[in-house]
Amino acid sequence: MTFKSFFRNRMTELSLTIIFIVGFLALVSTSQGVLLSRASLQGFLTYLAVPIVIGMAQMVVLCIGQMNLAVGAMGGVSTAIMATQMADHKVSIPVALLVGFLGATAMGAINGALVVLTQLNGFIITLGTMTILLGVQYRLVRTFTIDKYPTSLPDFGKKNIVGFPLILVIAIATSVVLSMYFSRTGSGRRVLATGGNALAARLSGVSNSRSVFIAHTLSGALVGVAAIITIASLPGINRSIGGDWMLSSFSAPIIGGVLMAGGTVAVYGTVIAAGVIRLVDIARAQYSLDPSIVSLTVGVVVLSTVALSEWRRRRTVRQNEGRKVLPA
Amino acid sequence: MNVAHKIKSLVSDQRFVLSLLTVALFIFFGLKNSAFFNADFVIYPLIRDAATLSVIGLAQLCALSIGHLNLAVGRMAAVSALAAGAAYQYLHVSLLLGLFMGLFVGASLGALTGWIIVKSQVNAFIVTLAMDFALLGFVTYIYVTFTGATTAFTTKPAGMEFWRNTSWHQYCVAGVCGPKIFPMMLVPAIIAIAVIGFIFSKTRLGRELLSTGSNLRAAKLSGIPVDRRVITAHLMSGLLAGLAGIMLAFTNGSFTAAIGSQFMLPSFLGPVLGGTLLAGGSVAVLGTFIGTLLTLIIRQGLSVQGIGLETLNIALGLVLLTALSLGQIQKMFTAIRMRGRT
Amino acid sequence: MSAELLVESVSKAFPGVQALDKVNLALHGGTVHALLGENGAGKSTLIKIITGVYRADAGNLKTNGEERFFDSPIEATHAGIAVVHQERNLIAEFSVEENITLHNPPLRLGIIDRTERTRLANEALTTLGFEIDLNERIKNLSVAQMQLVEIAKALVTKAQIILLDEPTASITAGETVKLFEVISRLKSQGTAILFVSHKLEEVYEICDTVTVLRDGVSVLESKPLANYKQSEIVDLMVGRHLADRKVVIRKVDRQxxxxxxxxxxxxxxxxxxxxxxxxxxxxxxxxxxxxxxxxxxxxxxxxxxxxxxxxxxxxxxxxxxxxxxxxxxxxxIGYVTENRKEEGLFLDFSVRKNVSVTILSKILQKLGIIHVGKEDVVASKYVDRLGIKVVDNDQLAGTLSGGNQQKVSVSKWLAAETxxxxxxxxxxxxxxxxxxxxxxxxxxxxxxxxxxxxxxxxxxxxxxxxxxxxxxxxxxxxxxxxxxxxxxxxxxxxxxxxxxxx
Missing domain, CATH: 3.40.50.300 (P-loop containing nucleotide triphosphate hydrolases)
Structure with missing residues (x-):
């Protein structure tokens, strides 16, 4: 691989890494090193795990040119299943987590099946399933906080592996596996091919329906992982879980370099973008600004990122195809 | 055209089927529990909500007409309400002037969104999503900064009570008074439906918007100023979202950051049930009202039966998915019929 | 056994047009077979039927003795057929080597074997004598480079039957020479090659046998190319139906x-x-x-x-x-586009609305209201004048046949009196x-x-x-x-x- 193509293809990820490092150092120095204290660092890293995984859950659907509005509701229902299984039915922790995980995967599969069957955009289908799932979540949790389950689960969530929170390690491991899936397996390549150019994919023998189904199911499975991380890192489960997932699920992959049009994944970009967003959050707390500032900033950044990538794309198209394409 | 043909075309009209379903469900819920027919506590608020939600449905419909989406309808509503509320609180303007100021802000936001879409060529979904995030931050920030702990503008301009609580019953012509169940809030909704319906069915502007939605490239090659139409559609969307936001603020009696936060699903339910194509090129203005009414009857009807909020959500989601699948099945049948003909 | 592909009286209709009518073609290993015809004669349709993209209405397809149509492109690939389609079929966001091995990436224990993938891609590109960074993404390539990647994609499948639809349309003369060397080599190895091109000189240079399609009919079926002069082939392609018409020389005043x-x-x-x-x-x-x-x-x-x-x-x-x-x-000034479905028509609009789209400003009443009566008069005028076959002016444009759609697309410009x-x-x-x-x-x-x-x-x-x-x-x-x-x-x-x- 030449350096030129390496840099050209990894531009976003490289710049994000630099932003992350610079931002982190700036926060460390302005806080007189408080951020480096054991407790702050622990907090910073622990709450990075969920944004990473839900970012990937959205990314796998974005890569086929669709979207999953139901990530939050699916996560809410999945954690609710886990919590009620343990609290009300006294199911053991691993079984409850597995049931919740499979539940999320099944919800993703249903989304996928509906999109394939109705041939409609994933947006409107997941808007429908989101509404249904929110109802299911409220039914399961009602207005309570469910925390009557063995404390070994929250303890598990506080574990560290060589200084890193275990749940962050789980999130990173998931991203490594996902990255392998897209770059190194036939199935992963086929899903990406569908997103990149459905017609070309079909002529190359890819079943686009299968790709769509796989992407949505995978999204569900990732939400299941996020649910496991959530329930392990919180003292209890209530109906607000998942309510604020939508923003971060879109912003991390989009800032990380995933094209809305489909055909790309950027696992590392998504992870590092989640880190940058987390830094904004920390900075907000440090300067005691209103939480709404974060959403404002992220909104503006997302918009500029997409505008920039679109501008770059059009520039390369112009350079390469001056003589061929006829855009109307 | 013979009678059979007329009946056939009537039955295949989505609005007719939808109206029948609405009336049937209305009667069904009433028969099951007569409390549903209570004019003051069920039907009046139901129609008042239908008025507001139809307007937000129309806001979405304007974006759908050109094949776009507006995910920021709720937040545009919030910002417009914020502007109107601030005007009442600090500038002590009259009800109408505050309304216009709010609408102006909504329209400007919509136009700005359209302009960003045109200039950046980024898909409308993501622009409006990002707009939603940014406005969410903005709205919360303003309320917190200016109103502190109350997080609401509570000044009630003169006339607000009249709009939120009275019905057509007060107006009588030759001894016949308007029905008690029709709230005053229905008036702005009827005006919006009439104006938007008129624009899309009768005017050049409407035709140009639909052409843009039906086939952007063909519209451009036919000399339609498509960029300007994209901005127009989003401007109309922002304006209507603003109207809906202010209507809701009037209904609630205060201007808060929560206004519009529940608008997204209803904004799609109305137009989609009414028969508006998601792909652009076709709208159903009256259908939006009937679709909204239908969803509210289901919601209220179930709630009168003592069914909780959570089940209502499940029911509405199922209604949306069923309506979408039906549309697809219908399309498949048409395709089969077409194939038979050629 | 050498490769063999037999197309036997294959027919295919699209709404309003018979794209192929009992077409025959016999492609044998060790030969390069030219498939000629004008635009719209049915060449691409035939290729898409062979490769399982479209389903034929009637006829037979025999591949190496086995008689069946393919249900999907992947089946055709498995049967040893590779194709370079006319439309560009690359995934812009994928690298060169990923695209070349897209059909069938080399796997080891279920995981893509990158070393093997690079080797395969390299081998295919070297045969073409074409050097490029294998990790470069397709979106950063020039059109000619993309075309060569397309060809490499076909070569890598080691197919016994290769269909090339206008492979030289966007590459340079030098690259064409190299492509022809590759084709000759494949031919000597017993591969059967179908070559579609508009450039007759190239066809004479490389092809052995020829089939000519005209308006969906095979007017010349698998004959040795050497027996026909170029002018004879051209006559077969265009047919006599147009050339025989009454010749009218119009007088145009250019003073x-x-x-x-x-x-x-x-x-x-x-x-x-x-x-x-x-x-x-x-x-x-x-x-x-x-x-x-x-x-x-x-x-x-x-x-x-x-x-x-x-x-x-x-x-x-x-x-x-x-x-x-x-x-x-x-x-x-008006422009009737070549892509009527993508750029010329509003398929879900009525004929009336399609015709009037250019003259909205002329049929207005007050307040920007469209005068439907006037609109209908204009639409009827051009429906009659052009003989557009419609039930009424409210029929949707998408339900018309190709020819009638084209007439609707022209009508709006006539209505605008350009x-x-x-x-x-x-x-x-x-x-x-x-x-x-x-x-x-x-x-x-x-x-x-x-x-x-x-x-x-x-x-x-x-x-x-x-x-x-x-x-x-x-x-x-x-x-x-x-x-x-x-x-x-x-x-x-x-x-x-x-x-x-x-």
């Missing part, structure tokens, strides 16, 4: 001012210096191969792409046309009879004073109805022929301008 004149026009798309004049009531044909830059010129004139130099004169006055809107409403009309490939994909009626219509419109530029890759069509013919090659006008409508001599002189200097 008056030109309605449209281009002076050394330079565009951002790559035209360096184009000059031409169009006179009142003239049908000016513009011939060239696909990709020669004709549609691009038309669209640039109409303001879709940037004019970077030179002048456009309308009626002798220099003008700047900013947009299609400007072209239509200010300068009264003075100049640029018509781009009007008869692609329409049947013979509709084609003839279109030709009559164009002549009639010109007789009424409309000035027309007719862009077509159909030689017979250009010769049948133009008054004068310009030839464009590689974004340059390379010839001008006064049309005497004598088919053999005109086609010869057009062909000589196309090929001179290449």
């Amino acid at each position: 008056v001012n030109a309605v449209l004149e281009l002076k050394n026009l330079k565009t951002s798309l790559g035209h360096e210096s184009v000059s031409l004049s169009l006179y009142p009531g003239e049908v000016l044909g513009m011939y060239g191969l696909v990709g020669a830059g004709r549609s691009e010129l038309a669209r640039s004139i109409l303001g879709l792409h940037e004019i970077t130099g030179g002048e456009i004169l309308l009626g002798g006055k220099s003008v700047k046309i900013k947009s299609f809107r400007d072209a239509l409403h200010v300068h009264r 003075k100049i009309l640029i018509i781009d490939e009007p008869t692609v994909g329409v049947d013979v009879r509709t084609k003839a009626s279109f030709h009559e219509l164009i002549t009639e419109l010109a007789d009424e004073g409309l000035s027309i530029i007719l862009i077509s890759s159909d030689l017979a069509e250009i010769i049948a109805i133009s008054d004068r013919i310009l030839v464009m090659r590689d974004y340059e006008l390379v010839g001008e022929v006064e049309n005497t409508k004598d088919y053999p001599s005109i086609s010869r002189s057009i062909m000589s301008s196309i090929h001179s200097g290449s």
Whole structure:
């Protein structure tokens, strides 16, 4: 691989890494090193795990040119299943987590099946399933906080592996596996091919329906992982879980370099973008600004990122195809 | 055209089927529990909500007409309400002037969104999503900064009570008074439906918007100023979202950051049930009202039966998915019929 | 056993047009078989049927003795058929080597073996004598490079039957030479190759046998190419149905001012210096191969792409046309697009609304309200005039046949009463009879004073109805022929301008 193509293809990820490092150092120095204290660092890293995984859950659907509005509701229902299984039915922790995980995967599969069957955009289908799932979540949790389950689960969530929170390690491991899936397996390549150019994919023998189904199911499975991380890192489960997932699920992959049009994944970009967003959050707390500032900033950044990538794309198209394409 | 043909075309009209379903469900819920027919506590608020939600449905419909989406309808509503509320609180303007100021802000936001879409060529979904995030931050920030702990503008301009609580019953012509169940809030909704319906069915502007939605490239090659139409559609969307936001603020009696936060699903339910194509090129203005009414009857009807909020959500989601699948099945049948003909 | 592909009386109809009618073709290992025909003759349809993209209505397909149609492209690939489609079928975001091995990436323990993938891709590219960074993404390549990647993609499957649909359309002469060396090598190894091209010289250079399609019928079936002269092949391709028509030489007065004149026009798309004049009531044909830059010129004139130099004169006055809107409403120029479904029609609109879209400003009442009565009158006028077959004006455009759709697409420009009309490939994909009626219509419109530029890759069509013919090659006008409508001599002189200097 030449350096030129390496840099050209990894531009976003490289710049994000630099932003992350610079931002982190700036926060460390302005806080007189408080951020480096054991407790702050622990907090910073622990709450990075969920944004990473839900970012990937959205990314796998974005890569086929669709979207999953139901990530939050699916996560809410999945954690609710886990919590009620343990609290009300006294199911053991691993079984409850597995049931919740499979539940999320099944919800993703249903989304996928509906999109394939109705041939409609994933947006409107997941808007429908989101509404249904929110109802299911409220039914399961009602207005309570469910925390009557063995404390070994929250303890598990506080574990560290060589200084890193275990749940962050789980999130990173998931991203490594996902990255392998897209770059190194036939199935992963086929899903990406569908997103990149459905017609070309079909002529190359890819079943686009299968790709769509796989992407949505995978999204569900990732939400299941996020649910496991959530329930392990919180003292209890209530109906607000998942309510604020939508923003971060879109912003991390989009800032990380995933094209809305489909055909790309950027696992590392998504992870590092989640880190940058987390830094904004920390900075907000440090300067005691209103939480709404974060959403404002992220909104503006997302918009500029997409505008920039679109501008770059059009520039390369112009350079390469001056003589061929006829855009109307 | 013979009678059979007329009946056939009537039955295949989505609005007719939808109206029948609405009336049937209305009667069904009433028969099951007569409390549903209570004019003051069920039907009046139901129609008042239908008025507001139809307007937000129309806001979405304007974006759908050109094949776009507006995910920021709720937040545009919030910002417009914020502007109107601030005007009442600090500038002590009259009800109408505050309304216009709010609408102006909504329209400007919509136009700005359209302009960003045109200039950046980024898909409308993501622009409006990002707009939603940014406005969410903005709205919360303003309320917190200016109103502190109350997080609401509570000044009630003169006339607000009249709009939120009275019905057509007060107006009588030759001894016949308007029905008690029709709230005053229905008036702005009827005006919006009439104006938007008129624009899309009768005017050049409407035709140009639909052409843009039906086939952007063909519209451009036919000399339609498509960029300007994209901005127009989003401007109309922002304006209507603003109207809906202010209507809701009037209904609630205060201007808060929560206004519009529940608008997204209803904004799609109305137009989609009414028969508006998601792909652009076709709208159903009256259908939006009937679709909204239908969803509210289901919601209220179930709630009168003592069914909780959570089940209502499940029911509405199922209604949306069923309506979408039906549309697809219908399309498949048409395709089969077409194939038979050629 | 050497490879063999037999197409036996295959038929396929699309709404409104019989794309293939009992077509036969026999492709044998160790030969290069030319599949020739004009645009719309059915070549691409046939290839798509062989590779399982479309399903045939009738007939048989025998691959290496096994008789069956393929249900999907992947089945065709498994049966040893590789294809380079005319449309570009690469995934822009994937790297070169990923695209080359897209059909069947090499796996080891279920995981893609990158070393093997690189080796395979390298091997395919080396055979083509083409060097490129295997990790570069397709979106960063030039058109010619993409075409070579497409070919490499077919080579890597080690297929015994290779179908090449216009493989040389966008590559250079040097690259073509290398491609031909590869084809010869594959041929000597017993591979069966189907070669589709518009460039007859190339066909004679590389092909052994030939099948000619005309309007969906195989008029020449798997004959040795050496037995036919180039002119005979051309006659078979275009048929006599157009050449035999009554020849009318129209008189066009060129002493008056030109309605449209281009002076050394330079565009951002790559035209360096184009000059031409169009006179009142003239049908000016513009011939060239696909990709020669004709549609691009038309669209640039109409303001879709940037004019970077030179002048456009309308009626002798220099003008700047900013947009299609400007072209239509200010300068009264219309453009009938070649992609009627994508750019010409609103398929879910009624015929009435389709016709009136260009004249909305003329059928208004107060307050911008559309006068439906006037709208209907206009629509009816053109439905009658063009003989568009509709139930009523409210029929949806999407439910019409290809020919009728094309007529609707033309109607809106006639309704707008334009003075100049640029018509781009009007008869692609329409049947013979509709084609003839279109030709009559164009002549009639010109007789009424409309000035027309007719862009077509159909030689017979250009010769049948133009008054004068310009030839464009590689974004340059390379010839001008006064049309005497004598088919053999005109086609010869057009062909000589196309090929001179290449």
